[in-house]
Amino acid sequence: MGSPKDRTGHYLPLSPQDFHVLLVLRDEPLHGYGIVRAAEEQFSEHLGLDIGTLYRIVARLLEQGLIREVEPKKSAQPDGRKRRFYQITKLGLQVARAEAARLSALLRSPAAADLLEG
Protein backbone atom coordinates (compact mmCIF):
# COMPACT_ATOMS: atom_id res chain seq x y z
CA MET A 1 0.00 0.00 0.00
CA GLY A 2 1.36 3.47 -0.91
CA SER A 3 1.58 6.57 1.29
CA PRO A 4 -1.63 8.54 2.03
CA LYS A 5 -0.46 11.15 -0.50
CA ASP A 6 -0.19 8.50 -3.21
CA ARG A 7 -3.64 7.21 -2.38
CA THR A 8 -5.34 10.63 -2.32
CA GLY A 9 -3.48 11.96 -5.36
CA HIS A 10 -5.43 9.56 -7.53
CA TYR A 11 -8.67 11.42 -6.71
CA LEU A 12 -7.38 14.97 -7.24
CA PRO A 13 -8.32 17.50 -8.34
CA LEU A 14 -11.90 17.19 -7.09
CA SER A 15 -14.71 18.95 -8.89
CA PRO A 16 -16.02 21.91 -6.82
CA GLN A 17 -19.36 20.16 -6.29
CA ASP A 18 -17.75 16.90 -5.14
CA PHE A 19 -15.58 18.90 -2.76
CA HIS A 20 -18.58 20.76 -1.34
CA VAL A 21 -20.50 17.51 -0.77
CA LEU A 22 -17.49 15.99 1.05
CA LEU A 23 -17.21 19.10 3.21
CA VAL A 24 -20.85 19.10 4.31
CA LEU A 25 -20.71 15.37 5.10
CA ARG A 26 -17.66 15.91 7.35
CA ASP A 27 -19.67 17.02 10.37
CA GLU A 28 -22.64 14.66 10.48
CA PRO A 29 -24.52 12.10 8.36
CA LEU A 30 -27.01 13.76 6.02
CA HIS A 31 -29.67 12.66 3.56
CA GLY A 32 -30.16 14.16 0.06
CA TYR A 33 -32.15 17.24 1.01
CA GLY A 34 -29.93 17.71 4.09
CA ILE A 35 -26.88 17.90 1.80
CA VAL A 36 -28.59 20.49 -0.44
CA ARG A 37 -29.64 22.60 2.56
CA ALA A 38 -26.25 22.33 4.31
CA ALA A 39 -24.44 23.28 1.09
CA GLU A 40 -26.69 26.31 0.69
CA GLU A 41 -26.13 27.36 4.29
CA GLN A 42 -22.37 26.80 4.37
CA PHE A 43 -21.41 28.20 0.98
CA SER A 44 -22.82 31.48 -0.13
CA GLU A 45 -22.05 30.79 -3.81
CA HIS A 46 -24.73 29.10 -5.93
CA LEU A 47 -23.76 25.46 -6.39
CA GLY A 48 -26.50 24.48 -8.82
CA LEU A 49 -27.18 21.29 -6.86
CA ASP A 50 -30.39 19.92 -8.36
CA ILE A 51 -31.31 16.41 -7.25
CA GLY A 52 -30.15 14.76 -10.47
CA THR A 53 -26.68 16.27 -10.19
CA LEU A 54 -26.55 15.59 -6.45
CA TYR A 55 -27.29 11.89 -6.76
CA ARG A 56 -24.78 11.45 -9.58
CA ILE A 57 -22.18 12.91 -7.23
CA VAL A 58 -23.40 10.72 -4.35
CA ALA A 59 -23.25 7.61 -6.57
CA ARG A 60 -19.72 8.51 -7.72
CA LEU A 61 -18.43 9.23 -4.22
CA LEU A 62 -19.96 5.97 -2.95
CA GLU A 63 -18.29 4.06 -5.78
CA GLN A 64 -14.94 5.66 -5.01
CA GLY A 65 -15.32 4.87 -1.32
CA LEU A 66 -15.13 8.54 -0.30
CA ILE A 67 -18.54 8.43 1.43
CA ARG A 68 -20.61 5.57 2.84
CA GLU A 69 -24.20 4.96 3.70
CA VAL A 70 -25.01 4.89 7.42
CA GLU A 71 -28.04 3.88 9.47
CA PRO A 72 -30.10 6.95 10.30
CA LYS A 73 -31.10 7.86 13.86
CA LYS A 74 -34.78 7.17 14.44
CA SER A 75 -35.32 10.79 15.45
CA ALA A 76 -33.99 11.87 12.05
CA GLN A 77 -37.09 10.58 10.20
CA PRO A 78 -40.08 11.98 12.11
CA ASP A 79 -42.46 11.94 9.12
CA GLY A 80 -41.91 8.24 8.40
CA ARG A 81 -40.45 8.95 4.95
CA LYS A 82 -37.45 6.61 4.56
CA ARG A 83 -34.26 8.34 3.61
CA ARG A 84 -30.69 7.15 3.18
CA PHE A 85 -28.00 8.97 5.15
CA TYR A 86 -24.44 9.39 3.97
CA GLN A 87 -21.21 10.13 5.83
CA ILE A 88 -17.67 10.84 4.78
CA THR A 89 -15.20 7.92 5.09
CA LYS A 90 -11.63 8.07 6.40
CA LEU A 91 -10.37 8.03 2.81
CA GLY A 92 -12.89 10.76 1.89
CA LEU A 93 -11.59 12.91 4.71
CA GLN A 94 -7.99 12.43 3.55
CA VAL A 95 -8.98 13.31 -0.02
CA ALA A 96 -10.90 16.42 1.11
CA ARG A 97 -7.92 17.49 3.21
CA ALA A 98 -5.56 16.95 0.29
CA GLU A 99 -7.86 18.97 -2.00
CA ALA A 100 -8.00 21.79 0.56
CA ALA A 101 -4.19 21.76 0.78
CA ARG A 102 -3.93 21.78 -3.02
CA LEU A 103 -6.26 24.76 -3.32
CA SER A 104 -4.51 26.56 -0.48
CA ALA A 105 -1.10 26.07 -2.14
CA LEU A 106 -2.55 27.30 -5.40
CA LEU A 107 -3.84 30.46 -3.73
CA ARG A 108 -0.48 31.07 -2.04
CA SER A 109 1.33 31.12 -5.39
CA PRO A 110 2.65 34.56 -6.43
CA ALA A 111 0.48 34.62 -9.54
CA ALA A 112 -2.73 33.99 -7.56
CA ALA A 113 -1.70 36.51 -4.88
CA ASP A 114 -1.12 39.06 -7.62
CA LEU A 115 -4.59 38.39 -9.03
CA LEU A 116 -6.27 38.73 -5.65
CA GLU A 117 -4.44 41.98 -4.84
CA GLY A 118 -4.92 43.46 -8.31
Added chain:
Amino acid sequence: MNSLGVSGRLIQLLIRLFPKGFRERHGNEMLSAFLDCRDALSGRRNNFALHRIRLLHLTFVNAFGLIRAASGERLKSSLKARRSTLQYRNGGKNNMTDFVLNLRYGFRSLKRTPGFTLIALITLALGIGATTAMFSVLDAALRQSLPFPEADRLVMGRTTFNGNVNPWTSFPDYLDYRDQSENLESLATVGFQDLATITGTGEPEQARVANASTNLFSTLGVAFHLGGPSALDELPRGGGGDVVISHSFWQRWFGSDPNVIGRSIDIEGDPLVVVGVLPPRFSLHV
Protein backbone atom coordinates in the same frame (compact mmCIF):
# COMPACT_ATOMS: atom_id res chain seq x y z
CA MET B 1 -45.45 10.07 2.27
CA ASN B 2 -47.27 13.23 1.28
CA SER B 3 -49.19 13.14 -2.00
CA LEU B 4 -46.92 13.54 -4.98
CA GLY B 5 -48.88 16.28 -6.72
CA VAL B 6 -48.18 17.31 -10.31
CA SER B 7 -44.58 18.34 -9.64
CA GLY B 8 -43.85 15.08 -7.78
CA ARG B 9 -45.36 13.01 -10.58
CA LEU B 10 -43.28 14.84 -13.18
CA ILE B 11 -40.10 14.19 -11.18
CA GLN B 12 -41.12 10.55 -10.70
CA LEU B 13 -41.60 10.23 -14.45
CA LEU B 14 -38.24 11.81 -15.25
CA ILE B 15 -36.45 9.53 -12.78
CA ARG B 16 -37.48 6.69 -15.09
CA LEU B 17 -35.02 8.08 -17.66
CA PHE B 18 -32.08 6.86 -15.54
CA PRO B 19 -30.54 3.45 -16.26
CA LYS B 20 -32.24 0.66 -14.31
CA GLY B 21 -29.38 0.04 -11.87
CA PHE B 22 -29.04 3.71 -10.94
CA ARG B 23 -32.81 4.10 -10.68
CA GLU B 24 -33.20 1.14 -8.37
CA ARG B 25 -30.39 2.37 -6.14
CA HIS B 26 -31.21 6.08 -5.99
CA GLY B 27 -34.66 6.59 -7.57
CA ASN B 28 -36.70 6.70 -4.35
CA GLU B 29 -34.05 8.83 -2.69
CA MET B 30 -34.17 11.39 -5.50
CA LEU B 31 -37.94 11.61 -5.27
CA SER B 32 -37.74 11.90 -1.49
CA ALA B 33 -35.17 14.68 -1.72
CA PHE B 34 -37.35 16.58 -4.20
CA LEU B 35 -40.43 16.21 -1.97
CA ASP B 36 -38.35 17.43 1.00
CA CYS B 37 -37.30 20.49 -1.02
CA ARG B 38 -40.92 21.09 -2.00
CA ASP B 39 -42.19 20.66 1.57
CA ALA B 40 -39.56 23.10 2.81
CA LEU B 41 -40.84 25.59 0.26
CA SER B 42 -44.45 25.12 1.44
CA GLY B 43 -43.32 25.74 5.04
CA ARG B 44 -42.22 29.24 3.99
CA ARG B 45 -45.52 30.00 2.25
CA ASN B 46 -46.79 33.50 2.93
CA ASN B 47 -47.75 34.68 -0.52
CA PHE B 48 -49.68 32.26 -2.73
CA ALA B 49 -48.52 33.66 -6.09
CA LEU B 50 -44.89 33.86 -4.98
CA HIS B 51 -45.10 30.33 -3.65
CA ARG B 52 -46.41 29.04 -7.00
CA ILE B 53 -43.58 30.78 -8.86
CA ARG B 54 -40.98 29.30 -6.49
CA LEU B 55 -42.53 25.85 -6.83
CA LEU B 56 -42.50 26.16 -10.61
CA HIS B 57 -38.86 27.25 -10.55
CA LEU B 58 -37.89 24.38 -8.23
CA THR B 59 -39.70 21.86 -10.44
CA PHE B 60 -38.16 23.14 -13.68
CA VAL B 61 -34.62 23.32 -12.28
CA ASN B 62 -34.87 19.77 -10.97
CA ALA B 63 -36.63 18.46 -14.10
CA PHE B 64 -33.88 19.78 -16.38
CA GLY B 65 -31.24 18.61 -13.92
CA LEU B 66 -32.71 15.10 -14.01
CA ILE B 67 -32.78 15.01 -17.82
CA ARG B 68 -29.15 16.15 -17.94
CA ALA B 69 -28.06 13.72 -15.22
CA ALA B 70 -29.98 10.82 -16.81
CA SER B 71 -28.30 11.50 -20.17
CA GLY B 72 -24.91 11.50 -18.44
CA GLU B 73 -25.63 8.26 -16.58
CA ARG B 74 -26.89 6.57 -19.74
CA LEU B 75 -23.79 7.63 -21.62
CA LYS B 76 -21.62 6.35 -18.78
CA SER B 77 -23.38 2.94 -18.73
CA SER B 78 -23.21 2.70 -22.52
CA LEU B 79 -19.48 3.41 -22.52
CA LYS B 80 -18.93 0.88 -19.76
CA ALA B 81 -20.96 -1.79 -21.57
CA ARG B 82 -19.29 -0.99 -24.89
CA ARG B 83 -15.85 -1.29 -23.34
CA SER B 84 -16.62 -4.72 -21.93
CA THR B 85 -18.19 -5.87 -25.24
CA LEU B 86 -15.14 -4.77 -27.19
CA GLN B 87 -12.77 -6.37 -24.72
CA TYR B 88 -14.74 -9.60 -24.98
CA ARG B 89 -14.93 -9.62 -28.79
CA ASN B 90 -11.43 -8.39 -29.58
CA GLY B 91 -9.57 -9.94 -26.72
CA GLY B 92 -8.77 -6.44 -25.52
CA LYS B 93 -7.35 -5.26 -28.89
CA ASN B 94 -8.78 -2.31 -30.78
CA ASN B 95 -9.13 -2.59 -34.55
CA MET B 96 -11.11 -1.09 -37.45
CA THR B 97 -14.29 -2.94 -36.51
CA ASP B 98 -14.59 -0.80 -33.36
CA PHE B 99 -16.51 1.84 -35.26
CA VAL B 100 -19.06 -0.62 -36.65
CA LEU B 101 -19.46 -2.28 -33.26
CA ASN B 102 -19.94 1.12 -31.61
CA LEU B 103 -22.55 2.05 -34.17
CA ARG B 104 -24.47 -1.18 -33.75
CA TYR B 105 -24.29 -0.96 -30.01
CA GLY B 106 -25.53 2.63 -30.11
CA PHE B 107 -28.53 1.72 -32.25
CA ARG B 108 -29.39 -1.24 -30.04
CA SER B 109 -29.17 0.91 -26.90
CA LEU B 110 -31.48 3.53 -28.41
CA LYS B 111 -33.93 0.84 -29.55
CA ARG B 112 -34.09 -0.63 -26.04
CA THR B 113 -35.10 2.73 -24.53
CA PRO B 114 -37.65 4.35 -26.88
CA GLY B 115 -38.77 6.95 -24.29
CA PHE B 116 -35.27 8.24 -23.73
CA THR B 117 -34.56 8.11 -27.47
CA LEU B 118 -37.67 10.17 -28.18
CA ILE B 119 -36.74 12.82 -25.62
CA ALA B 120 -33.16 12.88 -26.92
CA LEU B 121 -34.39 13.28 -30.52
CA ILE B 122 -36.85 16.04 -29.59
CA THR B 123 -34.11 17.86 -27.67
CA LEU B 124 -31.75 17.47 -30.62
CA ALA B 125 -34.41 18.62 -33.11
CA LEU B 126 -35.27 21.70 -31.05
CA GLY B 127 -31.62 22.52 -30.54
CA ILE B 128 -30.70 22.10 -34.20
CA GLY B 129 -33.83 24.01 -35.32
CA ALA B 130 -33.16 26.95 -33.01
CA THR B 131 -29.47 27.06 -33.94
CA THR B 132 -30.23 26.90 -37.66
CA ALA B 133 -32.86 29.63 -37.41
CA MET B 134 -30.52 31.86 -35.45
CA PHE B 135 -27.66 31.20 -37.87
CA SER B 136 -29.87 31.96 -40.89
CA VAL B 137 -30.92 35.32 -39.43
CA LEU B 138 -27.42 36.29 -38.29
CA ASP B 139 -25.87 35.05 -41.54
CA ALA B 140 -28.24 37.12 -43.67
CA ALA B 141 -28.10 40.19 -41.39
CA LEU B 142 -24.43 40.30 -40.44
CA ARG B 143 -22.26 38.06 -42.57
CA GLN B 144 -23.56 38.07 -46.14
CA SER B 145 -23.32 41.25 -48.12
CA LEU B 146 -26.28 42.50 -50.15
CA PRO B 147 -26.61 40.80 -53.56
CA PHE B 148 -25.62 43.92 -55.48
CA PRO B 149 -22.30 45.03 -56.96
CA GLU B 150 -20.21 47.24 -54.62
CA ALA B 151 -22.67 46.49 -51.82
CA ASP B 152 -20.36 48.14 -49.28
CA ARG B 153 -21.12 51.51 -50.90
CA LEU B 154 -24.88 51.16 -50.44
CA VAL B 155 -26.63 52.83 -47.52
CA MET B 156 -30.30 52.99 -46.64
CA GLY B 157 -31.79 56.08 -45.09
CA ARG B 158 -35.22 57.10 -43.92
CA THR B 159 -36.67 60.55 -43.53
CA THR B 160 -37.88 61.58 -40.11
CA PHE B 161 -40.55 63.89 -38.78
CA ASN B 162 -40.33 65.11 -35.18
CA GLY B 163 -37.68 62.49 -34.53
CA ASN B 164 -39.79 59.57 -35.81
CA VAL B 165 -39.54 57.71 -39.12
CA ASN B 166 -41.80 59.43 -41.64
CA PRO B 167 -43.41 56.89 -43.99
CA TRP B 168 -45.09 59.61 -46.08
CA THR B 169 -42.14 61.42 -47.63
CA SER B 170 -43.34 63.18 -50.78
CA PHE B 171 -41.81 62.75 -54.23
CA PRO B 172 -40.89 66.47 -54.53
CA ASP B 173 -39.06 66.16 -51.19
CA TYR B 174 -37.14 63.19 -52.57
CA LEU B 175 -36.16 65.25 -55.64
CA ASP B 176 -34.84 67.99 -53.32
CA TYR B 177 -32.81 65.48 -51.29
CA ARG B 178 -31.42 63.97 -54.48
CA ASP B 179 -30.45 67.28 -56.06
CA GLN B 180 -28.93 68.78 -52.90
CA SER B 181 -27.04 65.69 -51.75
CA GLU B 182 -23.27 66.15 -52.08
CA ASN B 183 -22.04 62.89 -50.56
CA LEU B 184 -24.06 60.33 -52.48
CA GLU B 185 -23.32 59.35 -56.04
CA SER B 186 -26.95 58.45 -56.62
CA LEU B 187 -30.04 58.68 -54.44
CA ALA B 188 -33.07 56.51 -55.19
CA THR B 189 -36.32 56.00 -53.35
CA VAL B 190 -38.65 53.07 -52.90
CA GLY B 191 -41.92 52.85 -50.96
CA PHE B 192 -43.41 50.05 -48.88
CA GLN B 193 -44.50 46.96 -50.76
CA ASP B 194 -48.22 46.35 -50.95
CA LEU B 195 -50.58 43.83 -52.53
CA ALA B 196 -52.37 45.08 -55.66
CA THR B 197 -54.76 43.58 -58.21
CA ILE B 198 -53.26 43.19 -61.68
CA THR B 199 -55.57 43.00 -64.68
CA GLY B 200 -54.91 43.01 -68.40
CA THR B 201 -54.14 40.18 -70.75
CA GLY B 202 -54.31 37.21 -68.36
CA GLU B 203 -56.40 36.18 -65.38
CA PRO B 204 -56.54 38.88 -62.70
CA GLU B 205 -54.09 38.20 -59.90
CA GLN B 206 -52.68 39.81 -56.82
CA ALA B 207 -49.03 40.75 -56.74
CA ARG B 208 -46.75 42.78 -54.50
CA VAL B 209 -46.02 46.23 -55.92
CA ALA B 210 -44.02 49.22 -54.74
CA ASN B 211 -43.50 52.74 -56.03
CA ALA B 212 -39.88 53.54 -56.81
CA SER B 213 -37.87 56.22 -58.51
CA THR B 214 -36.62 55.31 -62.00
CA ASN B 215 -32.98 55.39 -60.89
CA LEU B 216 -33.50 52.73 -58.19
CA PHE B 217 -32.12 49.92 -60.31
CA SER B 218 -29.18 51.88 -61.72
CA THR B 219 -28.34 52.94 -58.13
CA LEU B 220 -28.36 49.30 -57.02
CA GLY B 221 -26.38 48.30 -60.12
CA VAL B 222 -29.04 45.87 -61.38
CA ALA B 223 -28.70 44.78 -65.02
CA PHE B 224 -32.16 44.35 -66.58
CA HIS B 225 -33.12 41.14 -68.31
CA LEU B 226 -35.12 43.18 -70.86
CA GLY B 227 -35.51 46.93 -71.35
CA GLY B 228 -35.04 49.34 -68.46
CA PRO B 229 -36.70 52.56 -67.29
CA SER B 230 -35.68 55.92 -68.66
CA ALA B 231 -35.01 58.83 -66.34
CA LEU B 232 -38.11 60.40 -64.81
CA ASP B 233 -37.80 63.70 -63.03
CA GLU B 234 -41.39 64.24 -62.12
CA LEU B 235 -44.48 62.17 -61.46
CA PRO B 236 -46.78 61.62 -64.43
CA ARG B 237 -49.92 63.69 -64.21
CA GLY B 238 -53.35 62.11 -64.47
CA GLY B 239 -52.26 58.55 -63.69
CA GLY B 240 -50.37 56.17 -65.92
CA GLY B 241 -46.63 55.69 -65.86
CA ASP B 242 -44.06 52.95 -66.22
CA VAL B 243 -43.76 49.60 -64.55
CA VAL B 244 -40.87 47.22 -64.11
CA ILE B 245 -41.85 43.59 -63.64
CA SER B 246 -40.10 40.66 -62.02
CA HIS B 247 -38.66 37.81 -64.07
CA SER B 248 -41.19 35.30 -62.67
CA PHE B 249 -44.12 37.65 -63.35
CA TRP B 250 -42.87 38.08 -66.94
CA GLN B 251 -42.74 34.30 -67.39
CA ARG B 252 -46.14 33.73 -65.78
CA TRP B 253 -48.14 36.64 -67.13
CA PHE B 254 -46.58 37.20 -70.53
CA GLY B 255 -45.32 33.65 -71.24
CA SER B 256 -41.70 34.92 -71.44
CA ASP B 257 -42.63 37.09 -74.46
CA PRO B 258 -39.40 38.83 -75.62
CA ASN B 259 -41.49 41.69 -77.06
CA VAL B 260 -43.11 42.56 -73.73
CA ILE B 261 -41.59 46.05 -73.59
CA GLY B 262 -44.27 48.59 -74.40
CA ARG B 263 -47.19 46.34 -73.51
CA SER B 264 -49.67 47.49 -70.90
CA ILE B 265 -51.02 46.09 -67.62
CA ASP B 266 -53.52 47.59 -65.19
CA ILE B 267 -52.53 47.89 -61.54
CA GLU B 268 -55.60 48.66 -59.44
CA GLY B 269 -57.25 49.88 -62.67
CA ASP B 270 -54.37 52.23 -63.51
CA PRO B 271 -52.86 51.43 -66.96
CA LEU B 272 -49.06 51.21 -66.84
CA VAL B 273 -46.54 50.49 -69.58
CA VAL B 274 -44.02 47.72 -69.06
CA VAL B 275 -40.56 49.24 -69.51
CA GLY B 276 -38.33 46.55 -68.04
CA VAL B 277 -37.99 42.97 -66.84
CA LEU B 278 -35.77 42.34 -63.82
CA PRO B 279 -33.17 39.56 -63.82
CA PRO B 280 -34.08 36.16 -62.32
CA ARG B 281 -33.91 35.90 -58.51
CA PHE B 282 -33.86 39.66 -58.01
CA SER B 283 -35.28 40.44 -54.60
CA LEU B 284 -35.63 43.69 -52.67
CA HIS B 285 -36.87 43.71 -49.11
CA VAL B 286 -37.20 47.08 -47.40
